[in-house]
Amino acid sequence: MSHKPFLIAPSILSADLARLGDDVKEVLNAGADVIHFDVMDNHFVPNLTFGPAICKALRDYGITAPIDVHLMADPVDRLIPEFAKAGADYITFHPEAAVHIDRTLQLIRDNGCKAGLVFNPATPLSYLDYVMDKVDVILLMSVNPGFGGQSFIPATLDKLKQARKMIDESGFDIRLEVDGGVKVNNIAEIAAAGADMFVAGSAIFDQPDYKAVIDEMRQQLAKI
Numbered sequence: 001m002s003h004k005p006f007l008i009a010p011s012i013l014s015a016d017l018a019r020l021g022d023d024v025k026e027v028l029n030a031g032a033d034v035i036h037f038d039v040m041d042n043h044f045v046p047n048l049t050f051g052p053a054i055c056k057a058l059r060d061y062g063i064t065a066p067i068d069v070h071l072m073a074d075p076v077d078r079l080i081p082e083f084a085k086a087g088a089d090y091i092t093f094h095p096e097a098a099v100h101i102d103r104t105l106q107l108i109r110d111n112g113c114k115a116g117l118v119f120n121p122a123t124p125l126s127y128l129d130y131v132m133d134k135v136d137v138i139l140l141m142s143v144n145p146g147f148g149g150q151s152f153i154p155a156t157l158d159k160l161k162q163a164r165k166m167i168d169e170s171g172f173d174i175r176l177e178v179d180g181g182v183k184v185n186n187i188a189e190i191a192a193a194g195a196d197m198f199v200a201g202s203a204i205f206d207q208p209d210y211k212a213v214i215d216e217m218r219q220q221l222a223k224i
């Protein structure tokens with residue numbers, strides 16, 4: 001197995017939304033690598049969160065770290081140029097929400113962002129079969145999307161191993177991201193299964209000392 005340097009991506013779903021800019025600065029100062037930005041539309045998932053204006057507000061507030069926009073929205077295409085303009089670095093979407101997956105991946109790259117597909121726990125990896133050359137990131141949901149604070153679904157470990165094999169065999173430069181129920185006590189096992197980018201919401205933002213959690217996560221990752 002080969003993997004890229006590990007990235008920790010706190011999910012702002014669990015941040016203090018009344019003081020989002022400051023909370024994001026704090027988590028980055030605590031050692032986070034990427035900000036995970038959950039876009040929920042109350043249609044594809046039963047919750048409603050943030051749009052491009054909030055992404056732009058973070059940029060205007062001085063956030064320079066990569067922003068990883070996870071679209072839990074249907075349809076997706078018209079959001080892509082908006083988020084690219086607002087400062088997104090990664091844009092990922094669910095294949096079930098796209099009419100033309102290949103075209104949507106290309107649209108993301110054409111807008112200057114890294115493109116990715118997101119897989120719900122029961123969504124098969126076969127959606128990747130003809131687009132491995134068009135993805136920069138594969139995101140496996142380890143919970144059903146919509147809410148933070150859920151438990152990691154163990155079957156994700158086998159799915160991560162399959163995705164890692166597909167990436168390694170493809171020879172393409174693709175990140176393997178995981179989202180949902182990632183904690184200090186399971187991050188090593190998740191990394192051993194092949195993930196190299198870890199979204200964590202409640203595990204980080206629900207603790208008073210972000211640096212302590214992120215440091216502990218890195219200590220666990222150093223075992224891999």
Ligand SMILES: O=C(CO)[C@H](O)[C@H](O)COP(=O)(O)O
Pocket residue numbers: 011013014036038070143144145146147148149150179180181182199200201202203
């Ligand atoms: O996409 C998400 C939910 O749909 C969140 O990013 C994810 O659940 C993170 O929260 P936690 O780490 O608390 O499980």
